[in-house]
Amino acid sequence: MTLPPNNTSGSSNVHEARNALGKRLRELRQQAGISGRRLAELLSWPPSKISKLENARQTPSDDDIRAWTRATNSEAETEALLASLHTLEIQHAEWQRQFRAGLRPHQQEIAELDARTHTFRVFEPSTIPGLLQTAEYARARFTEGVLLFKTPNDVDYAVRTRMQRQELLYRRDKLFHFVLTEAVLRYRRCSVEVLLAQLDRLMSLSAQPNVRLGIIGFETQYVVGPWHGFWLRDKDRVTVETFSAELNLAQPQEIMLYSNVFEQLAAVASYGRSARAIINRIIDDLAPEVPEDGG
Template identity: 70%
Template sequence: MLPGISPPGGTTLPANRTTGVTSVHEARDALGKRLRELRQQASMSGRQLAESLSWPPSKVSKLENGRQAPTDDDLRNWTRATGSEGEADALLASLHTLEIQHAEWQRQIKLGLKPHQQEIASLDAQTRLFRGFESTFIPGLLQTAEYARARFAQSITVFKVRNDINEAVAARIQRQEVLYKPDKRFHFVLTEAALRYRLCPPDIMLGQLDRLVSLSSLPNVKLGIIGFETAYVVAPAHGFWLLDNDRVMVETFSAELNLAQPRELGLYGGIFNSLAAVASYGRSARTIINRVVDDLAPAASQSGE
């Protein structure tokens, strides 16, 4: 995934792609096993069920073994044929959760970048506690318009989608109004590397660093910076977001992974706590930011000449 399209933040490292995809396969397998249970409870063979629905026998096998994702109509027909209509809503909910668990960027942004920002704004409105760790990028909710423009430009180049960069930047900046809502809390943890990567011109990065200092003073925003000298307990392999206690979002180059299994929520919650525990806050965090500013200022002066 590319940073311009990030939901609350923006991470590209695909280090946890295998975990996310495995979770998708497990969810599909679980759905298939539940379908098999309903068929067996109805004392029907796979062939009998297929014949009752005018399906090829192979379709029943593929659905039960997780080799094919069912449609809404497939689930409704299955529960009707097995006399288990009462299970339809639960099965449909499982299917729809599976569909968003691995959302490919090419599909999400095919109409441009702005619509996805609007979708994420709806998710922001529902969330009360945002916990985000970023090792590479400044989180989207903290970005200046200029920094956001640089990220979106990269996304447009890679995915070759419609260039609605002005509208996308405006939508992202509008999303940031959520930072000023007193009923919401934010805990951001960034690595010093995220402050130093040259992902935009130096003068833009200087403005971005100044923005970080300003937003860190908000009463509902907690900003931690992990300096280069810090000894890590858990390696900063990739960025991720915890939204309330309901969802973990991990972004790869190709897709957004939405993880919701209790063990996944617990795992990422523990990792976030470990990273947050070694971060610097308040004056110590600002010292790290100012150190980066001092190092970057000469390059910004040269670029402005």
């Protein structure tokens, strides 16, 4: 089985949902017998905005929806349109918009979602999952986000929130299955000292009775390639993070696809002593780089 890189059905669904919303706005305008130019005049908008909204080149705001339905005498459609808009926003949550007020709101949302999730299945080919991170590794990841997106710097709060989230790992009513590539454990996305502490943390967490940690070594033959990371939360949602946005997929066929992909990746991973042997090998490779005095 092979998958095209970065061409998830979720991206297509987001585009289709945005198109459907624009098409519905156009239908309401046409039903009211109002031209695009006239509607722009009524709303004091540039005519180009009408075209962009109807052709899915711009996503409307809540106020845009309400103004549109008032002007087209279709206020009975307002709630349905707002529901469609909010579903679209959940499906495709742009990082720039999410982080506009800093890292705090998004971390709170994740914590609430974690609390509702019973079974976590996580595959990561490039970074340690947040639930397994040490405070300093998390700090490096959040700092990277602040630099990339030019967000308000509330890294300290974000780190504390992430550490609090990790209390879930000690709840026996939660089940966790993580599959990481060996590359994740070797990428220099922080100092060697921080990385070594992170690897030690993975060693201890791998012994947790409700945590299953799989490592796919470099020598492993893949059946399904590690195109990108994703989180499966119960059987309700798949979360995929890209550079620009977070995709939340909820279609049954999408969840089934990602469940099958996860099972293929999990099947070639090493667990228990074999996984810890891979981690120990990496620790042995990195340890000589740290001065004996730890400085």
